[in-house]
Amino acid sequence: MFDHIPSNTGIAFVIIHHLSPDFKSLMPELLAKHTSMTIFTAEDQLEVCPNCIYLMHRNKNLVIKGNKLQLLEKAPKHSLNLPIDIFFQSLGEEYKEKSIGIILSGTGTDGSRGIKTIKESGGVILVQDPLSAQFNGMPNAAIASGLAEFIAEPEAMANVLQQIPNLDLASEFSNNQSNDEIFSNILDEIKIYAGIDFKQYKKNTLIRRIEKRMSLNNMDALLNYYQLLKASVSEIELLKQDFLIGVTSFFRDRDAFDELKRTVIPALFVNKLPTDTIRVWVVACSTGEEAYSIAILLDEYIQENQLRNDFKIFATDVDNFAVQTASAGKFNVGVASEIDKKYLDSYFIKNVDSIQIIKRVRDKIVFSSHNILKDTPFIRMDLVSCRNLLIYLNASSQQKVLSSFLFSLQRDGYLFLGSSESINESVDELKVISQRWRIFKNISKSKHTPNFESPSLLSKELLTKSPKEYINKNAENAKEDADLAYLKFLTKKYSPSCIFFDKGFNILYIKGDAGKYLKFPEGMFQSNLLKMLDDGLGVLLQTMVSDIQESDKAILIKDNLVFKDQSQLSFNLYLQKVNVADGFKDTYLIHFEDTVIEIEKEIDFSKVQVSALNELKIKELEKSLIQNKNQLQYVVEELETSNEELQASNEELMASNEELQSTNEELQSVNEELYTVNFELQDKNRELNLLYNDINNLFDSTDVGTLFLDSELKIRKFTPSLQKHFELNEQDIGRSISNFAANFKEEVRLKMIKDAALALVELGTIEDEFKDDFDHYYIRRVSPFITIDKKVDGVVITFVDVTTLKNLYDTLEVKEKLIEKESLYNKSIIENNSFYVVKTDLAGNYTYFNQYFSDMFGVQFQDLIGKTSLSLIMPEDHGACIQAVEKCLAEPNKTFWTTLRKPSPAGVVVSQWEFKVLKDDQGNPIEILCLGHEITPLIKKQEELQSLLNIN
Numbered sequence: 001m002f003d004h005i006p007s008n009t010g011i012a013f014v015i016i017h018h019l020s021p022d023f024k025s026l027m028p029e030l031l032a033k034h035t036s037m038t039i040f041t042a043e044d045q046l047e048v049c050p051n052c053i054y055l056m057h058r059n060k061n062l063v064i065k066g067n068k069l070q071l072l073e074k075a076p077k078h079s080l081n082l083p084i085d086i087f088f089q090s091l092g093e094e095y096k097e098k099s100i101g102i103i104l105s106g107t108g109t110d111g112s113r114g115i116k117t118i119k120e121s122g123g124v125i126l127v128q129d130p131l132s133a134q135f136n137g138m139p140n141a142a143i144a145s146g147l148a149e150f151i152a153e154p155e156a157m158a159n160v161l162q163q164i165p166n167l168d169l170a171s172e173f174s175n176n177q178s179n180d181e182i183f184s185n186i187l188d189e190i191k192i193y194a195g196i197d198f199k200q201y202k203k204n205t206l207i208r209r210i211e212k213r214m215s216l217n218n219m220d221a222l223l224n225y226y227q228l229l230k231a232s233v234s235e236i237e238l239l240k241q242d243f244l245i246g247v248t249s250f251f252r253d254r255d256a257f258d259e260l261k262r263t264v265i266p267a268l269f270v271n272k273l274p275t276d277t278i279r280v281w282v283v284a285c286s287t288g289e290e291a292y293s294i295a296i297l298l299d300e301y302i303q304e305n306q307l308r309n310d311f312k313i314f315a316t317d318v319d320n321f322a323v324q325t326a327s328a329g330k331f332n333v334g335v336a337s338e339i340d341k342k343y344l345d346s347y348f349i350k351n352v353d354s355i356q357i358i359k360r361v362r363d364k365i366v367f368s369s370h371n372i373l374k375d376t377p378f379i380r381m382d383l384v385s386c387r388n389l390l391i392y393l394n395a396s397s398q399q400k401v402l403s404s405f406l407f408s409l410q411r412d413g414y415l416f417l418g419s420s421e422s423i424n425e426s427v428d429e430l431k432v433i434s435q436r437w438r439i440f441k442n443i444s445k446s447k448h449t450p451n452f453e454s455p456s457l458l459s460k461e462l463l464t465k466s467p468k469e470y471i472n473k474n475a476e477n478a479k480e481d482a483d484l485a486y487l488k489f490l491t492k493k494y495s496p497s498c499i500f501f502d503k504g505f506n507i508l509y510i511k512g513d514a515g516k517y518l519k520f521p522e523g524m525f526q527s528n529l530l531k532m533l534d535d536g537l538g539v540l541l542q543t544m545v546s547d548i549q550e551s552d553k554a555i556l557i558k559d560n561l562v563f564k565d566q567s568q569l570s571f572n573l574y575l576q577k578v579n580v581a582d583g584f585k586d587t588y589l590i591h592f593e594d595t596v597i598e599i600e601k602e603i604d605f606s607k608v609q610v611s612a613l614n615e616l617k618i619k620e621l622e623k624s625l626i627q628n629k630n631q632l633q634y635v636v637e638e639l640e641t642s643n644e645e646l647q648a649s650n651e652e653l654m655a656s657n658e659e660l661q662s663t664n665e666e667l668q669s670v671n672e673e674l675y676t677v678n679f680e681l682q683d684k685n686r687e688l689n690l691l692y693n694d695i696n697n698l699f700d701s702t703d704v705g706t707l708f709l710d711s712e713l714k715i716r717k718f719t720p721s722l723q724k725h726f727e728l729n730e731q732d733i734g735r736s737i738s739n740f741a742a743n744f745k746e747e748v749r750l751k752m753i754k755d756a757a758l759a760l761v762e763l764g765t766i767e768d769e770f771k772d773d774f775d776h777y778y779i780r781r782v783s784p785f786i787t788i789d790k791k792v793d794g795v796v797i798t799f800v801d802v803t804t805l806k807n808l809y810d811t812l813e814v815k816e817k818l819i820e821k822e823s824l825y826n827k828s829i830i831e832n833n834s835f836y837v838v839k840t841d842l843a844g845n846y847t848y849f850n851q852y853f854s855d856m857f858g859v860q861f862q863d864l865i866g867k868t869s870l871s872l873i874m875p876e877d878h879g880a881c882i883q884a885v886e887k888c889l890a891e892p893n894k895t896f897w898t899t900l901r902k903p904s905p906a907g908v909v910v911s912q913w914e915f916k917v918l919k920d921d922q923g924n925p926i927e928i929l930c931l932g933h934e935i936t937p938l939i940k941k942q943e944e945l946q947s948l949l950n951i952n
Contacts, residue, residue: 001104001154001155001157001158002031002034002035002037002053002158003034003035003158004154004155004158004159005035005158005161005162006162007035007036007037007051008051009050009051009161009162010050010051011050011051011100011161011164012048012049012050012051012052012054013037013052013053013054014042014048014053014054014056014062014064014069014087014091015027015031015053015054015055015056016056016062016083016084016087017056017106018083018106018110025055025058027055028041028055031053031055035053037051037052037053038051038052038053039052039053039054039055040052040053040054040055041054041055041057042054042055042056042057042060042062042069042071043057043069043071044069044070044071045068045069045070046068046069047067047068048064048067048068048069054069056083056087057071059074060072060073060074061073061074061081061083061086061087062083062086062087063086063087063089063090064087064090064091064094064095065090065094066094072086082110082111082113082114083110084103084110084111084114084138085110085111085112085113085114086114087114088101088111088113088114088115088117088118089113089114089117091114091117091118091123092114092117092118092119092120092121092123093117093121095121095123096121096122096123097121097122097123097208097212098123099118099121099123099124100118100123100124100126100161100164101114101115101118101123101124101125101126102126102127102128102157103115103125103126103127103128103138103139103142103148104128104133104138104139104154105128105133105134105135105136105138105139106133106135106137106138106139107135107137107138107674108137108138108141109137109138109141109334110138111138111141111142112138112141112142112144112145112334113334113335113337113338115142115145115147115148116145116147116247116249119147119245119247120245120247120388122205122208122209122212122245124149124150124160124164124212124215124216125142125147125148125149125150126148126149126150126151126152126157126160126161127139127142127143127148127150127151128151128152128153128154128157129151129152129153130143132153132154139151141332141334144332144334145332145334147247149212149216149238149242150216159218160215160216160218163214163215163218163220164212164215178223179222182222182223182226183203183206183207183210183222184199185226186210186225186226186229186239187199187206189226189229189230189236190236190239190240190243193233193236193237193240194236194240195371196240196243196318196371197373197374198243200373200393200394200396200397201243201392201393201394201397202392202393202394203394205392206243209239209242209243210222210225210239212242213225213235213238213239213242217235241319244318244319244322245392246286246287246317246319246322247286248285248286248287248288248289248290249289249335249338250289250290250292250293250335250338250339251293251338251339251340252289252290252293252387253387253419253437255437256416256419256437256438256439257293257297259434259436259437259439260294260297260416260437260439261297261301263433263434263439264383264414264416264433264439265297265298265301266301267414268298268382268383268414269301269305269307269309272309274307274308274309275308275309276309277309277310277311277312278298278309278310278311278312278382278383279311279312279314279378279380279381279382279383280294280298280311280312280313280314280381280382280383280384280385281313281314281315281316281377281378281381281383281384281385281408282294282313282314282315282316282385282386283316283372283384283385283386283389283405284316284317284318284372284386284387284388284389285315285316285317285322285323285326285367286317286319286322286326287322287325287326287331288315288322288325288326288327288329288365288367289331289335289338290315290385290387291313291315291326291365291367292329292347292357292361292365294313294383294385295311295313295361295364295365296343296347296361298311298313298364299311299347299360299361299364300343310364311364312364312365312366313364313365313366314365314366314368314378315365315366315367315368316367316368316369316370316372316378317369317370318369318370318371318372319369320369323367323368323369326367327367329356329357329362330354330355330356330357331354331355331356332353332354333350333351333352333353333354333355335355336348336350336355347361372386372389372401372404373393373397373400373401377404377405377407377408378408379407379408380408380410381408381409381410381413382409382410382413382414383413383414383415383416384405384408384409384413384414384415384416385416386401386405386415386416386417386418387416387417387418387421388418388420388421389401389418390402390417390418390421390422391418391420391421402423406429406430406442406444409442410442411442411443411444411445412441412442412443413441413442414433414439414440414441414442415430415439415440415441415442416438416439417438417439417440418438419436419437419438421438422438423440429442429443429444430442430443430444431443491511495511495512496512496591496592496593497511497512497513497514497516497517497591497592498510498511498512498514498589498590498591498592499511499514499529499589499590499591500578500587500588500589501529501587501588501590502586502587502588503545503586503588504528505528505529505530505541505542505545506527506528506529507527507528507529508587514592516562516569517562517569517571517573517592518532518533518562519532519533519534519562520532529541530542534560534561534562537557537560537573540557541557541573541575541590544557544575545575545588548575548576548577548588553576554574554575554576555574555575555576556572556573556574556575557572557573557574557575558572559572560572560573569594570594571592571593571594572592572593573590573591573592573593574590574591574592574593575588575589575590576588576589577589699717699719699720700719700720702719702721703721703801704719704721704798704799704800705718705719705721705722705723705724705725705798705799706718706719706721706722706796706797706798706799707719707722707726707737707796707797707798707799708785708794708795708796709737709756709785709794709795709796709797710793710794711760711792711793711794712736713736713737713738713753713756713757713795714734714735714736714737715728715732715733715734715735715736715737716733716794717733721799722799724743724772724799725742725743725744725772725778725799726740726741726742726743727740727741728740737753737756738753742772743772743773743774744770744771744772744773745770745773748768748770751768752768752780752782752797755768755782756782756795756797758782759782759783759784759795760784760792760794760795763784763792764784765781765782765783765784766781766782766783767779767780767781767782768780769802775803776801776803777801777802777803777805777806778799778800778801778802778803779799779800779802780797780798780799781797781798781800782795782796782797783795783796783797783798784796834852834933835850835852835931835932835933836849836850836852836853836856836911836913836930836931836932836933837849837850837852837853837929837930837931838850838853838869838929838930838931838932839918839927839928839929839930840869840927840928840930841926841927841928842889842925842926842927842928843868844868844869844870844882844885844928845866845867845868845869846864846865846866846867846868846869847865847866847927848865849861849864856904856909856934857872857902857903857904857905857909858904858905859872869881869930872902872903873900873901873902874900874901874902874903874908876901877899877900877901880898880899880900881898881900883898884896884897884898884913884915885915885928887915888915888916888917888928889917889925892917892919892925895914895915895916896914896915896916897912897913897914897915898912898913898915899911899912899913899935900912900913900932908936909934909936910934910935910936910939911932911933911934911935911936912932912933912935913930913931913932914930914931914932915928915929915930916928916929916930916931917929
């Protein structure tokens with residue numbers, strides 16, 4: 001690249017490459033052969049000067065502060081060191097829009113994070129085309145970040161670098177008033193294209209962005225660039241993206257997010273009901289990293305404090321493409337270094353080349369296209385985050401945006417700005433929480449309606465034009481039509497006959513009298529050019545088109561002949577590929593040029609004398625001799641040239657030796673890059689080893705016999721417990737399971753194999769119970785083995801020992817039969833004895849009485865169940881019965897007796913009753929048990945005796 005860079009560009013070059021600390025670099029000697037600029041090896045506090053090259057120290061990392069280089073200690077030997085990212089970050093912070101980051105050949109992802117700082121600061125990002133790079137890891141990583149502005153081979157980069165320092169649009173604006181009008185027209189073009197009015201942004205910032213785009217397009221006049229914009233939609237899109245500067249990262253300004261987590265996040269939940277939702281608005285969210293960072297902090301706080309609150313985040317941006325990217329929630333794996341490991345493990349799903357935010361967090365965020373300068377703001381927000389947008393807006397627009405934020409925030413809501421932004425006139429309505437990190441609290445007691453444009457008014461402004469505007473537009477169209485007429489006249493009069501055709505040689509357009517150079521065969525007309533050319537010329541043209549694919553140069557084919565109407569026409573043919581920048585793709589142009597042999601005089605051969613003929617012959621021989629002498633001289637010169645080429649070859653061999661030294665230097669750099677990549681692989685390998693150890697310990701400790709088979713039912717893996725069923729060892733992996741005998745019946749083994757084949761087809765789980773030869777019972781479960789990409793790649797068979805459960809079940813079954821038998825026996829005793837057995841609930845309602853009671857009193861169980869027991873007691877005895885129940889409840893551990901009279905079909909029956917409380921398993925009273933027997937005969941005997949005593 002330095003072969004093509006002049007030594008007076010005014011740029012200082014700092015080269016950061018991967019070096020082993022034990023290797024002495026030959027880079028200064030190698031570079032000196034390709035540039036006349038002074039080369040320094042970086043030293044601490046070395047002043048940086050233009051038109052000089054600075055090489056990094058092999059044992060240190062390098063940063064720039066002010067105009068001086070500073071050396072930093074490298075990370076420990078076994079830690080990941082990213083020297084390019086470190087330097088790029090310091091370069092972007094110090095030199096802002098004057099910084100240039102160039103990513104060249106290299107492995108790994110170093111540099112892809114540092115270019116974010118340069119891009120955000122308004123600097124230029126150049127990346128080597130990966131196809132031209134010996135190692136394409138670093139170029140691909142930089143391109144994947146979406147920040148590369150110019151991707152090309154190093155030679156083309158050199159041309160861009162020469163152009164960058166020569167532009168100074170700011171001074172041109174003061175010297176040329178017409179540039180103001182052109183600048184305004186450029187902003188109008190973007191507004192028509194994207195609907196964004198950049199006139200509300202800072203003018204100098206936009207000028208610097210235009211200046212950068214002009215440099216990348218190799219233009220030095222603003223008018224030329226404006227014409228390019230009018231002709232190229234892609235350039236308008238690129239300029240719009242440069243104006244927007246969609247650069248962001250996870251937890252950007254880590255200390256700022258730590259302050260947000262410590263002071264703001266807990267405060268959001270104060271005075272909130274468990275059913276309240278925290279509302280957050282992230283303005284200018286770009287690709288969503290900031291919105292997801294805040295969502296992670298909120299979710300973490302809710303989980304740690306076991307809160308029931310929910311939250312909703314509204315993330316908006318004016319860039320539709322950025323909003324779509326953010327909505328996907330998928331990011332390049334390179335950004336993982338920006339995220340703490342605990343968040344990376346908890347909130348992201350890791351893929352091969354990307355990380356994906358988990359669905360629970362993604363569902364909390366609503367991404368939307370929204371222009372804060374003209375659209376209605378969101379309302380009732382607890383937190384508004386707008387970081388690094390205000391710094392690009394002019395003063396009036398800043399106040400307009402801050403007014404929208406105050407309208408959006410609830411009282412005691414929080415505002416989170418970028419570290420370089422201020423609140424100016426809104427200071428009375430906002431309380432400073434953190435001056436350093438620009439965190440404020442809304443203390444305003446009233447709301448001011450913000451000034452925002454109505455979308456309908458905006459549409460009207462775009463669609464409605466005044467008569468004067470239409471007149472001016474018609475005048476411009478008339479002028480353009482006149483220009484077009486003149487151009488048509490000139491091309492018709494002076495342009496050559498030519499043909500445009502595509503890569504398939506199909507004719508696209510013919511200009512002039514090109515038909516006279518072609519032949520038209522009989523039959524159906526074909527528009528293929530090769531069919532209309534002489535066979536030899538057609539073959540040659542095909543070869544030349546193949547060559548011009550790479551060289552992109554015009555080719556001349558001279559002295560072609562074509563026969564037309566019994567005459568011969570000689571012509572030259574020019575071939576070139578049309579430039580893609582002109583709006584053509586895979587298009588070629590040939591144009592024709594007639595060759596004419598002028599006739600000086602005519603000679604009548606019959607009138608020529610013999611002497612004159614001899615003299616003519618001599619002259620012809622002399623002419624031939626002169627030609628031979630010239631040819632001889634040419635051969636001598638060729639020999640001299642060959643000798644010089646041999647000398648040059650010797651010098652090239654010497655140069656090759658120097659290149660070998662250069663290659664050795666590059667190999668050493670590659671060794672450092674491989675060391676870096678190796679460290680990353682070791683880290684991944686450690687994770688895999690941990691996972692492998694976990695799985696092995698799980699397999700060794702489980703009592704569940706598990707067998708893994710592939711799709712051909714060959715053994716893939718098994719747990720040690722499986723050896724209870726099959727005599728397997730590690731050497732049996734890869735063999736078919738059908739070749740092994742089992743310690744259970746053959747029909748059980750065959751059914752297992754059949755079920756395994758069936759599970760592969762039906763994708764279902766099959767269970768079965770069997771007994772082995774040792775009288776042990778097992779549950780056998782066959783399930784399909786499903787990979788992470790949802791493909792069936794075998795089966796998993798598990799054997800769960802249920803012998804203990806089976807024995808317990810059998811024991812319980814025996815006990816149940818005994819209990820059932822005893823219950824029947826007891827029931828028979830209760831039903832067939834001569835005692836009354838009655839149970840009531842605690843309110844005195846019947847819940848049970850035996851058959852003897854039913855027969856004695858002539859009642860049926862279904863008639864009295866749930867009814868009061870007092871219905872079968874003589875009214876005079878109700879008090880005695882109630883008193884007995886109350887005593888039982890008062891002293892549930894005692895038994896109480898009473899005598900009651902009950903009516904029956906045979907008359908009044910006198911019976912004596914025992915009352916006792918029945919309890920549940922917890923000792924709580926649930927029922928009253930009443931056991932009674934008839935004492936009517938005894939009472940009658942007593943009455944008879946009493947009568948006899950009275951008589952006596």
